[in-house]
Amino acid sequence: METEIKKVVCSVCGTVSSHTVITKIQSGGVPELDLRPDGEHRNTMELWVMECPVCSYCNNSLEIPLDTRRRYLRSTEYTTLGGIETDNILVSRFIRKALVNLKNRNYAEAVKSYLYGAWVFDDLKNTASADECRIEAISILENSNLTDDDNMMLLKADLLRRTGQFDKVISEYGEKYFDQPFLLLASQYEVRLSRDGDSSAHKMSDIPGVEFTT
Numbered sequence: 001m002e003t004e005i006k007k008v009v010c011s012v013c014g015t016v017s018s019h020t021v022i023t024k025i026q027s028g029g030v031p032e033l034d035l036r037p038d039g040e041h042r043n044t045m046e047l048w049v050m051e052c053p054v055c056s057y058c059n060n061s062l063e064i065p066l067d068t069r070r071r072y073l074r075s076t077e078y079t080t081l082g083g084i085e086t087d088n089i090l091v092s093r094f095i096r097k098a099l100v101n102l103k104n105r106n107y108a109e110a111v112k113s114y115l116y117g118a119w120v121f122d123d124l125k126n127t128a129s130a131d132e133c134r135i136e137a138i139s140i141l142e143n144s145n146l147t148d149d150d151n152m153m154l155l156k157a158d159l160l161r162r163t164g165q166f167d168k169v170i171s172e173y174g175e176k177y178f179d180q181p182f183l184l185l186a187s188q189y190e191v192r193l194s195r196d197g198d199s200s201a202h203k204m205s206d207i208p209g210v211e212f213t214t
Contacts, residue, residue, distance in 0.1 A: 001025045001040055003047070010062040012070050013055040017062070022047050030205040030212045033186065034158045036119055038203070045116060049093045058096035060109070067104040084117075084132050091120045091129075098136070107144040108152070111137045115159075122201070134159045150183050157190040162201070166194035185209050 002024040009016050022044060029038025036042065051058045055073050057066060072078055081095040098113035114137040121130035138159050146152040153176075160169045173191050178184040189207045205212045 001044065008050065008062045010052040010055060010057055011065045012057045012062075012073065013052060015052055015054040017053050019050050019062075020047055030203045032201050032203050033190070033207075034115060034155060034162070034201075036201075045120065046090055048116060049090075049097050049113075051093050051096070056096065057100065058093045059100055060097070064104075066100055068100075072100075072103060082136070084129060084136075086121075086126075086129060088120060088124065091117045094120065095133070102140070107140050107146055111140050111146065111152070111155075114140070115155075118162075131163045134163050138163070150178050150180065154178070154183050154186055154190075157187060161190055161194050162199050164199050166197060166199075169194040182210060 001022065003020050004023050005018050006021045007016055007018050025044065026040050027037075028040065029042070031037050049058055049060065050062045052062050055070065056078075057073055059066075066072070078096060078099055081092060082099060084091075084095055086092060086095075094113050094117040098110045098117070101107070101110040101113060114133045118130040118133035118137070121127075121133060138156060141147055141152060141156045141159070147156060157169055157173050160166075160172075170191055173187050176187055178187055185207050186204070189202075193202065204210060
């Protein structure tokens with residue numbers, strides 16, 4: 001992995017701060033069903049989000065404009081992470097990033113941000129809080145048009161299964177057809193795992209009929 005220090009101007013308050021950004025990374029390994037990467041990339045999550053040291057704005061880059069009033073960053077919703085309790089700095093940043101992307105109507109990025117928060121909670125063995133993040137992501141998917149995209153539709157299946165909503169996976173995906181063979185096999189595997197009451201993480205290489213080369 002290669003990184004560099006970049007000075008960034010916050011689009012909200014104008015503060016200039018330095019941040020480490022990834023310039024090159026070696027891909028490798030097999031991702032999990034919810035797309036969590038393996039290998040070198042898995043351990044770089046702290047570099048996936050920036051936080052302004054003055055106004056606490058969080059996003060992929062602080063140069064991305066905030067599509068709402070600056071006072072939102074002082075709101076109860078933002079400062080309390082929408083009710084998700086944690087003292088983990090990285091989780092806090094991902095949830096704040098999710099909240100500002102909701103304000104910016106960038107729903108796909110908001111879903112991913114909650115998912116990243118769930119991954120950190122997974123590593124902390126905090127299943128209840130990981131479920132909270134995944135449930136927020138499900139809510140966004142169900143209240144937007146993101147599931148018109150088959151990849152997002154499949155991601156929803158894994159979010160439902162990981163939060164123990166097995167009956168919903170079975171009812172929504174039991175007869176669901178995907179044009180792409182891989183997505184169809186992955187969907188069928190999500191249903192099979194749900195019928196077994198399995199809410200654990202699985203790699204894409206676990207899908208029957210799918211081969212991965214790394």
